[in-house]
Amino acid sequence: MTKNKSLLILSILIICITILGLPLDMMPPDAALYASIAKTMHLNNDFINLYSLGTDWLDKPHLPFWLTALSFKIFGVSNFAYKLPGVLVFFLGVWATYKFTKENYNKETAVIAAIILATSLHSVISNFDVRAEPYLTGFIMASLYWFYKYIQQKKISDLLLASLFCAFAVMTKGIFAIIPLVAALGGHFIITKSWKELFNPMWLVALGFITLFIVPELYTLYVQFDAHPEKIVFGETNVSGIKFFLWDSQFGRFFNTGPIKGHGDVFFFIHTILWAFLPWSILFYIASFLKIKRNSKKVNTNEEFYTLFGTLATILVFSLSKFQLAHYTNIVFPFMAVLTADFIVSLKSKYQNLLKTYSITQYILIGISIVAVIALSIVMKPEFNFWILPIFILCIIALYLVVKNQQEKTKRILYFSAISFCFLYGFMLTHFYPTLFKYQGGVHAARYINNHDFKSISMLTNNSHNFGFEFYCNKPINRITIEELSNSKNSVLYANEKDLELLTKKNTSFEILKEFDYYRITKLKGKFINKNSREKTLGKKYLIQLN
Template sequence: MQFYHRIHYPHWLTDFTLLTLALSVFYFIWSGSYPLFVPDEGRYSEVAREMLVMHDYITPRLNGIVFLDKPILYYWLQAIAMKLFGINEWALRFWPILFGIIGCWITYFTGYILFNRRTAIVSALILATSPLYFGAAHYANLDLEVAVLISSSLSCFIMATRLTKPRQRQVCFFLSCIFAGLAVLTKGLIGLVFPITIIGSWIVLSGQWRILKNLPLIRGILLFTTITLPWYLLAQQANPEFFHFFFVTQQVTRFLSAADFNNKTAFWFYFPIVFAGFLPWSAFVIQAIVNSVTKLCKTPRAHLVELFLLLWLCIIFTFFSIPHSKTVGYILPIFPALALLTGHFLDQYWDNVSCKRIRYGIGLAMGLLLCSAILLPILSQVYASLIPPGFKHYLYEFAGIALATCLSLYITQRYNATLIAKFTCLTISSILLLSLLTFSAASLNDNTVKPLALKLKLILQPNDEIITYYKYYQDLPLYLEKRIVITADWKASDIANNDNWVRELWYGMYFRNSLASTKWLINEDEFWQRWNQKKRIFVLLNKNYLEDFQRKAQQNRYYLIDTRGNVMLFSNQS
C-alpha cells in the first residue's frame, strides 16, 4: 500500500497514462499478423465493406443481401476503420482492441471510486490478462463491444451512487445512459434489459429508492432515446419487415427457442468456460465470491457495492445459461464484475500473505500451471492429427512458460514473499502466454481462404465471375473486395431449421432491399449454365464436394488452379 502512496498526485492520471501505454503495446502488437477467422470476422467485416461501397449507412448488407440480424453501430465503427486504415486485419481489429482497452479503463475507475486505488489497478490488470477477454478483444465480432458497453453502463451507474458532488453524479448517470444506448445499437435489447434488471434488483434488495430522486431520470431517458431510436426508425422505414424479424425472430425467439439455433448446450456450459477464460485469476474467484457473500450477510448495509457486483454476476450468468443456444462470447459482460470482486479480495489480504484463502489460491494456480506444463506436450502427441502442424511447437513454449511460472510461485511461497510478488509473477506469466498466443495465431487459422483470394485477385479480369459451390467462404468477398456468386439450394424445405450461412442469407432474400441482389444467390442448374458459357468462371469448393462436382461436370473441362487445406479453386478455362 505504501508503494502507491509514494506516487504523486494526481494518482489516477499517472495510472491511466501507464495503463494506456502498457495495454496499447500488449493488445495491439501482432494484432494484424494473422488472417481473419471465419465465420464472424469475415462476415461482419464484409458487411461494413459493403456499407462503404453502397454508401448506405442504414441498411447493412452481406454479399448484396439485407443483413439485419444485428444493429448498426459495429458496422459504422468498422466502416470508419476501413476508411481510415484500409482493408486489412489490423484495421478490422482496431475497434475490438480499443473497446478491450476502454473496458480496462472503466474497470480501473470503478475500482478507484468504489474501493481504492490498489483495487483499481489490480482489477484492471486482472481483466486485461484474462484469456477470454483478451481473446475477444482480438476477434472482430460484436461480443466484446457489447460486453464493454453493458459493463460500462452498470459501472457508471454504481459510481454515480457513490459520488457526493451532484455534477459528478449526473455525469456518471448520463454516461450510464449513453453506454446503454450504444449497447442497444450494438446488440439489441440486452443492452437495456441487463442494466434495468440489475439496477432494479439492486434498488429493491438494498432499499435504495432515494437514489432515484437524486438522478436526472427524465433527461437520462431522453438521452438514451435520442441515441437509439433514430436508426431503428430509419431501418424500419427502409425495410418494412425489420421490426418483426429483428425483435421477434432474432431477439425473443433466439432466447426462448430449443430447436431453431445452433450451439445447443447444457445449463452448466458457462461454468468451465468462465473458469478457463478467467485463468489464472479463477484460482481466487470462489474465495472472492464467498468473501463478498459472507460480508454481505453479516453487515448488508455496509456492503451494498458487493451486492451490486454479485447481482451483476449472477443475473447475467443465469440469463445466458437458460437458453439452449449459447456461444462462448455471450458471457463476457460478467468479466469486469469478476475482476472487481477478485481485485477487491486480493486488496483486502495484500499484506496478509499467510492467509489460508490466499495460500489456497496460489496453490491452486501452481497446480493448474504444473498440470498444463505436463499435459500440453502429451496432448500435442496424442492429438497430433487435430492440431495444426505449425502450432505444435508453440505448445512446448506454452508449457515452458507455465512451468517457469509454477517454479517462481513456489519460490515466493517458500520464502513467504509478499502478495505483490505473487501477483506480479502471475501477471507477467499471463502477458507472456497471451502474447505468444497472438504471435502464433496465424498457424491456428486453417479455415481462411486468404491465400486463394490473394492469388485469385492477381489474375482476375473485369468480366470474370467468382462462384462458390455449396459453401460460403465468409472472408472471400472481403479479401477480393468484391461480391461473389453463391450456389446452394435456396428453396430447400429445411432451411429455416438449420442455423447456418444458408439461413442467414435466406432470411434476407425476401427483404424489399434485397430483391435486386438475389442474382448473387443461384441454384445448381443456373451454376452449370454459367459454367458452360464462354465467360471465364472461377469456382471454390470443399474437397468433400469434389466427387459430386466431377461427376456432374462430365465432359465439361475444369482446371485446378490451387488448393488451400480443404478448399479447391477451379476454372472453366485454362
C-alpha cells in the first residue's frame, strides 16, 4: 500500500508540475508563432489556410493548428488553451509507453519507463513551451504500441489505429516522422530474423491507410498553394505546397537543398541528450551500450529491439541532417525511457556490479539539481512565488513515503532522482521563467495596448519576429510598409530599435508612448540570468504614436 502511495504522490507531483506550466506565457519565436497561426485560423473560421503576420505560411503541417484552433473554440484564446492539446497528446504517449513496456517486459519496468518519460528535463520544458514535440512524442509512441499489438494479434483494428496515429505524426511534422517507426519495426524484424513479419503484405495496407488519413493535409496544401501558382512563397512563384510537404520540408532539409537551409554538427545530439534527458541520460547511454553488447555475439530473440533501433536510427539520421534542434530528441524519449527502465530493473539481477555506478551517478545529479535551485536563487534574486510551496510539500511527502517504505536501493534512488528534479522543475516554472518573462517586450506591449483605447494599431511588414505581439494583442493589427507610414498618422506602431532608426532616417515624426525591455528568452546567457548584469543585455521594444 505504501508503495502505491509513493507512486500516487509522485504522479500528483508530475501533474502539478504540468499544470503550473499551462498558464505561463509562450516563448517567441516558435511557440508564439504557432499560437498566432492557430489564433488566426480560429478567428477567421478558416481551417484550410495558414497565415503568419498576414501572409501565407508554408512550413509545418496543419494538425497541431487544427487541434489548437479547436481548443481556442472551446476555451477561448489563452496560454492554457494553446498548450492543452499538446500536453494531452504527450500523456497519451506516457500511457502508450506504459502499455508497450508492460507487454514486452513487466509492470515494474512499465511504471519506471512512464516515470522516466514524464520527468525528463526536455519533456517538462516541451510541455510548457509547446511546439510540435509533445504531439510527436504521443503520436509516434501510440503508433508503435498499436503496430506491436497488430503483430501480436493480427487484428485489423490495431493496424488501423497504428496507421491513424502514424498519419497524425506525419501531419504534425512531415514524412520524417515515420523514421522512428520504420527503424523500430524493421530493425526488430531483421535482427530477430522475423522475415515473415518483415515481408507481410499488410504493411502495404498500412501504407494505404496512412496515405488515406493524410489526404486532408494534402487537400489543404493544394487549395492554399498548388491551386495558386501566382502566390509568392520563399521569394518565388509556382511553389507547390504538396511538394514542400512530401520533399522540401524533409528531404530538402536533410540534403540542405530546400528553400529553408541549416547548419549541422554530427555530434550535436550526442551531447544534447546528456542534458535534455536528465536525470536519466547517463543511464540511457549505459543501457544502450549493454543491450548492444549482450546481443553482439548471439541475439536473444526473446528481447524487444524496437526501442533500440528506433532510437539509434533516428539519432543517426538527425545527426547527419543539417537541421538540429534540442527538442528533436523528444520524439524518441519514449523509446529511451523503455531502454533505461529495463536497465534499472536489471540492476537487481544481471548488473549488480553496476549498482555503485548507478548510485553515484544519480546522487551526483540529485546534488546538482539542489545546487542549481540554490545557485539560481542567489544569482537571479527572483520574487518569491507562493506556488512553490505546494510543490515543496508534495516533494517532502513523497520523500518521506519512499524512505518509510525502505524500498530496494534501485527503486529508492529512482524515486529520489524523480522527486529532486520535480522540485527543480517547480522552481523553474514558479521562479526562473516568470522572472525572465518580464523581458518579453512584445508580450507586454500587446497587453499594454489591450488595456488602452487605441483606435489603430500598426506594425511594419519587415522580417522582425513579432509573433508574441501578434498573438497577445487582442486588437486588429494593420501591417504597413515604410512607404505607407505617411497614410497612417495617429496610428500606434509597434517597433524595435532598428525600426526607430529607420523612421528617424526617413524624417518620420513620432512620439514614444511606452518602451519595454526585451531579451530573446530562448537564447539564454549567464549575463542575462544574473540580475546584477542583466540590464546590460537588454534590448528595447516600443509603442510609438505616428504624428
